[in-house]
Amino acid sequence: MNIQDSLTRNIMSEEVETAKQQTESTEKDLLMDKLQAEFGEDILKAYESFGMKTIVVNHDRILDIMRFLKEDPQLNYHFLTDLCGIHYPDNAGAELGVIYHIHNFMTNTRLRVETFFSSENPVIDSMTSLYPAANWMERETFDFFGIIFEGHPNLKRILNMDDMDYHPLLKQYPLEDKTREDKNDTMFGR
Numbered sequence: 001m002n003i004q005d006s007l008t009r010n011i012m013s014e015e016v017e018t019a020k021q022q023t024e025s026t027e028k029d030l031l032m033d034k035l036q037a038e039f040g041e042d043i044l045k046a047y048e049s050f051g052m053k054t055i056v057v058n059h060d061r062i063l064d065i066m067r068f069l070k071e072d073p074q075l076n077y078h079f080l081t082d083l084c085g086i087h088y089p090d091n092a093g094a095e096l097g098v099i100y101h102i103h104n105f106m107t108n109t110r111l112r113v114e115t116f117f118s119s120e121n122p123v124i125d126s127m128t129s130l131y132p133a134a135n136w137m138e139r140e141t142f143d144f145f146g147i148i149f150e151g152h153p154n155l156k157r158i159l160n161m162d163d164m165d166y167h168p169l170l171k172q173y174p175l176e177d178k179t180r181e182d183k184n185d186t187m188f189g190r
Helices: 003-042 059-071 134-145
Strands: 043-049 052-057 079-087 096-104 109-117 123-125 148-150
Touching: 003 043, 003 052, 003 059, 052 059, 059 096, 059 109, 059 123, 079 134, 109 123, 134 148
Parallel strands: 052 109, 123 148
Antiparallel strands: 043 052, 079 096, 096 109
């Protein structure tokens, strides 16, 4: 390979990378423009973390927003990759949350959708009508966080015992059992 071929390859590679960045930028603008036009104040925040676009939305409109993201022909987020619960006990009024990861296979883009609500009323709309795969993920989130998915066809515990009266991933329990007598902390340098 001569120098001219090498320079041509480098220039072509840079042009491809620039085009890819412009496409990604256009997709981000399109996404935010469409969401702002359709939902306005219900889109609370948008940012990018580790290369993944993230939007934080009003939990009262989550079903409408997710339906829009799925059914809009330009956005086309047809695949629910994951959903999980999260608990921030110090975040007054928005202690609990649900995080959705959705994927557009056509453009190979992913989007994280986050929504938060009070632990006093841990109820959110179920996504099973849009994404049937949400069924077991919502059951797991209910089991571990106590989040109630309104409209879920069979919301019950999936991994823990039915007679458990608590949800183990809520951060409301001490990390260590203070009643244990068999544990001598002096052995561990405490």
